[in-house]
Amino acid sequence: MGDGYELRTTAGTGDGVFATRSFRSGETVLVGRIDRELDRNDPHASQVGEHRFVRHAGLGPMVNHSCDPNCGIRLNDTGAHDLVARRPITADQEITFDYAMRNHTVDHFPGRCRCGTDRCRGRVTGWKGLSAHRKADYDGFVAPYLLGLDARPPAVVVGDRTDGT
Numbered sequence: 646m647g648d649g650y651e652l653r654t655t656a657g658t659g660d661g662v663f664a665t666r667s668f669r670s671g672e673t674v675l676v677g678r679i680d681r682e683l684d685r686n687d688p689h690a691s692q693v694g695e696h697r698f699v700r701h702a703g704l705g706p707m708v709n710h711s712c713d714p715n716c717g718i719r720l721n722d723t724g725a726h727d728l729v730a731r732r733p734i735t736a737d738q739e740i741t742f743d744y745a746m747r748n749h750t751v752d753h754f755p756g757r758c759r760c761g762t763d764r765c766r767g768r769v770t771g772w773k774g775l776s777a778h779r780k781a782d783y784d785g786f787v788a789p790y791l792l793g794l795d796a797r798p799p800a801v802v803v804g805d806r807t808d809g810t
Contacts, residue, residue: 648675649664649665649666649668649674650662650663650664650665650674650675650704650740651663651665651704652704652707655709655739657759657761658709658759660707661707661708661709661739661740661741662675662704662707662708662709662739662740663737663738663739663740664734664735664736664737664738664739664740665736665737666736667733667734667735667736668730668733668734669730669733670730670731670732670733671729671730672729672730673719673727673728673729673730674716674727674728674729674730674734674740675703675704675705675708675716675727675728675740676721676725676727677691677701677705677721677723677725677726677727677728678701678702678703678705678723678725679693679699679700679701679702679723679724679725680699680700680701680702681699681700682697682698682699683698683699683700684698685698686698686748686750686752686753687753688753688754689706690748691705691725691726691747691748692747692748692749692788692790693720693724693725693726693747693788693790694790695749695790695793695794699724699725701725701726705726705728708728708740708741708742709739709741709760710741710742710743710744710754710758710760710769711741711742711743711760711762712743712758712760712762712764712765712766713760713762713763713764713765714731714741714742714743714746715730715731715732715734715738715740715741715742716728716729716730716731716734716740716741716742716786717729717731717742717743717746717783717785717786717787718742718746718747718786718787718788719786720788720789726747726788728740728742729786731786741760743783744769744771745769745770745771745772745774745775745779745783745787746772746783746786746787746788746791747787747788747791748771748772749771749772749773749791749794750771750772750773750774751769751770751771751774754768754769756768772787772791772794772795780795
């Protein structure tokens, strides 16, 4: 509780991480620390590169998805993702981020999204599935490798192979 957040039971989504104090817009809410490298994606994996997945330590993996999140992602000096307030967060408010802010694709949440926000997309998607408008909304709050993927020219299928030209 001394860090400004704690794990609590939520209505309908199991556990979640809640603020125990207020955070200002732009303030770091949760400092990311990498626990270990993973050999593949899973429901609690954070993607930190095109083909690199890690598990964050602490309560980071317990922060729930929202299609209208109050936090975003910023890469820290260790290569982990910090959660940064996109808007003011009050004490007792659930801390959330959009999983698309860190993962290019999301395949581990096949059912309907349960975030319950007015901006809900209906399912948890990755960065690849976001509209240009939603991506622009998240400017400054996404994993940098995602922006690098967007900047690549589209792959062209030639015969039986795919070229990046």
